[in-house]
Amino acid sequence: MKKIAIIGSSGGNLYNLGGADPEKLLGEIYAQCESAGFEVSAVQFIAADASMDNARPTTAAGVYTLSEGRGTKAKRTYHGKLADVNGAVKDTDAKIAEDIRNGNIDGLIVMSADPGRANIEVFRAAAETKVPIVGTGGTSMAMIAASGAKVVATSGTTGTTSRTRAVSFVASLAKHWGMKYRPDLGGASAAGSGSGSGSGKSLFKRINIRSIMIPALPGFIAMAIVLAASHIPGLEKLNDIFEILLKGLPVLVAVLAAKQVSELDEVSIVSGIVAGVLSVEGGLIGGIIGGLLAGIFVRYLFELCLNWRFPMTTVNIVAGGISGLAAGLIMHYLLSPLALMAGDYIKLGISATLAYSPILAGLLAGLVIWPAILAGVYHAVILPLVLLEMEKSGFSFLGAVDMVGLVMVAAGINLANIIAPRERSEAAVATPGLLINLGFGTFVESAYPFMFANKVVFISAIIFSGLGGMLLGYFNVMGVAYVPAFVSPFMSNNALKMGIVMAIVMVLTCIATVIANRFKAIVKNQPSPQVTQSIK
Known part of the structure; x- marks a missing residue:
């Protein structure tokens, strides 16, 4: 396993292209190193709170190092004024230089480094041992190359991102060593996390x-x-x-x-x-x-x-x-x-x-929409059709069915479990669901617990969804999904009829759910035949 040291700073131009977020920048390099089978064995990264082009001695700055040894993620081990950074990194600079001379570092990744001061010992050792160096930063990389160090790839930062730079660094080192490397383009969320979320999937x-x-x-x-x-x-x-x-x-x-x-x-x-x-x-x-x-x-x-x-x-x-x-x-x-x-x-x-038959089309759409979302095919099949409809006119028949058949049915079920729940605890569960249904036109999943717990509620949800679709077809109403319920009528082609259909479906679903809850509660409290016989 090749061992890598990351050397540099948040830089001038680099600061505006990822250097301002050192944890993400370092995390991207870690993800690519892991994908290539490299180990990050040392880090010395100076992160200022402003671009080095405009920074002052009093500008706040931090230093990221591997304070707990190799194999760990980089952490900020110093925070103070930029003027004091050179002194703060002197020991780290000497330690990494010693590792290079002892053969514990196989290559360097460099970003806007300071070979004349903060990183002077590292690059002296690199020039002596000829370890391969890849990096960015026009002035610094020119100075490093002039010192006799072995620069195998260099580039500017303009037009680059933290991810593309990291891929370029690791690809250049892998090519230099004749190693296979497939970029991990899933990214990394923290500095040195060592675990990019790369999917590993092919393009298709x-x-x-x-x-x-x-x-x-x-x-x-x-x-x-x-x-x-x-x-x-x-x-x-x-x-x-x-x-x-x-x-x-x-x-x-x-x-x-x-x-x-x-x-x-x-x-x-x-x-x-x-x-x-x-x-x-x-x-x-x-x-x-x-x-x-x-x-x-x-x-x-x-x-x-x-x-x-x-x-x-x-x-x-x-x-x-x-x-x-x-x-x-x-x-x-x-x-x-x-x-x-x-x-x-x-x-x-x-x-x-x-x-051909708007009522039949509405009925079928309403009956299918709950099974579709439960089966996980709604977003893959129905939503694209909704957006294709909206592309033409800004409205969608299936979008209206979504609002009526899913959102208002869910709202009716949640309302019923607030008004007449089977158990008091269910009202607390239903309340936020109802508020999101009406306030945001989404979260129909909030009705799942009540639908799965009572077959009557489940069947009534599908029936009234179908009824809502029929009414929408009969009135030729088209609308929009994923908007607040009180706004939905005004974003349809007929506000009055859309509002009426929404209200009818919500009320009927609520009534059916209340009845189902009451019936189940009566059955639950009914004494068993054995108990009745013993009383007699």
Whole structure:
């Protein structure tokens, strides 16, 4: 196992690109070292509370070291003025230099180091032993190379992130030693935690429509809010804002898709934006496909550039810019028309079903929606359909079914268990559930305990959800999910009818649950036949 020392500071330009968060910066390096099979055996990292370009002697600063020996995570072992740091790190500097000379350090990762003062002994030892060095920081790395040290890879910090720098450092050392290394792009949450959450999955296995759609939901809600507000007299001009937001939705999902696949933070975000802008004509599906292509290209180009030993700044430019452009051009000239056609056919299928029999369509949607969420397929199947509907008009029939069939049914069950619970303790459980149902239009899972404990409640939930869907179909009501219940009617195409359907379903579910609770309580308190016989 190769042993690594991390040397440096939060730097000038580096401070604005990750150096201001030393724990995350060091944690990313630890995650990549673990993935490569390296051991971080020493750390001397000076973290100032301001960029070194603007720092003063009185600026607060800390020093991160391995105070408890090797194999532990880096901790802040000193905190004081920047002017006093050089004295505070003198012993650590000498100790790491001794380890280098004794062969206990095989390589150095350097970031904005100070080879003339704070790290003088380390780099003297490195020049003597010729241990390989990788790092960033133009001035410091030039001084280190001039001293005769063995610099195998160097780069600037512009355009880089803590994760891409860490990957570059470890990839360069692994290549120098002829070792296999697969980047851990799951990241790390704390300095030296030694446990990145890297998924270890292939690019295609990381593709998950559910985890693209759910984070995108706030954007669709924002669009629906603007559309609802545009119907208020005097605010008609907001319809122009709605049109702009509508065009931005493909960009939104493209960014999320690219980030999900590549897991390269800002690099993948930039790539997703470029691809998304060029995928706008493909609609929502076009944005997703463009983002996925961008994410795949980002990873491929990123690793290719690392293998070619490009400077890290160039790696990010190529991976983020070229990959997004390539994916976007493929979408714009080839796939966007097909993606738009697919989205239109899906929306046409929903519209045709509603046109054929809106009552039947509503009934089926209402009956299916609870089993779908219980089976875990709601967010993978129904939510994408909701968002596709909203992409066209800002409203969704399935979104209205969600609000009525899930949220209002759950609210009715929770209300019943506040008014007439089987046991007093259940009221305390139901109260926060009801408040979240009505106040935020979510947390339908709060009804699960009552549904699973009583088959009558479970069956009535599905029945009244189906009834709500029928009424929505009959009145031709479309709406939005995941909004407060009192706002939902005003974000539908018919506020009065939406409000009536919501109230009917909630009240009927509440009544059915109260009756079920009372019946079960009577049965529970009824003496058994044996007890009755003995009394006689």
